[in-house]
Amino acid sequence: MDTLILEPSLYTVKAVLIMDNDGERLYAKYYDDTYPTVKEQKAFEKNIFNKTHRTDSEIALLEGLTVVYKSNIDLYFYVIGSSHENEVMLYT
Template identity: 75%
Template sequence: MGPDAMILEPSLYTIKAVFILDNDGHRLLAKYYDDTFPSMKEQMAFEKNVFNKTSRTDSEIAFFGGMTIVYKSSIDLFLYVVGSSYENELMLMSVLTCLFESLNHVLRKNVEKRWLLENMDGAFLVVDEIVLQSAKEQIKWSLLK
């Protein structure tokens, strides 16, 4: 088995990170699912760089630091889903859409900073459940190939 085959092995770490920043690029919620950025300092620097690259564009996909990043803005929030460079953008986008729609439901159609901060425990639960379900689906589909 060559190195390329090992890279494509199914993993719970299909999603490397999910984070939500405010209009100024400050972290409101962040979950990292592997050790690509092991320290808080590295995570915050990565988030700042991603925000600087994406906050003024109309695109939904960015490639940065060997990673694929999909993102969406909503009122005063920026939602990001990060995967590896070889990850399928459509799969990452479906995770992002699910995240936004779930937060929309939990926050009662107010996906904005004030409501997110007041419902942070629910937001963390939403993120963890979506990433876990995404990983299960990724593994299931890779086993069917």
């Protein structure tokens, strides 16, 4: 099966999340229907936070998605894209 790789654009970002140091959502914006309901979104966010809040790395592959993140004292910033996306593009 051929994989379609698109040129980078703003549509390559699937979601932007900001969470507090307890993993609670402060801001969430989903740009597609990967997680259509709030219940699915919150479950995904909980999974992301549990996998990333204790690590010092800035990139993760979770549930077939590329997750780049940065922590700042008591906030966590996440940008989510497809698994085919360039991590540097998502990070900037």
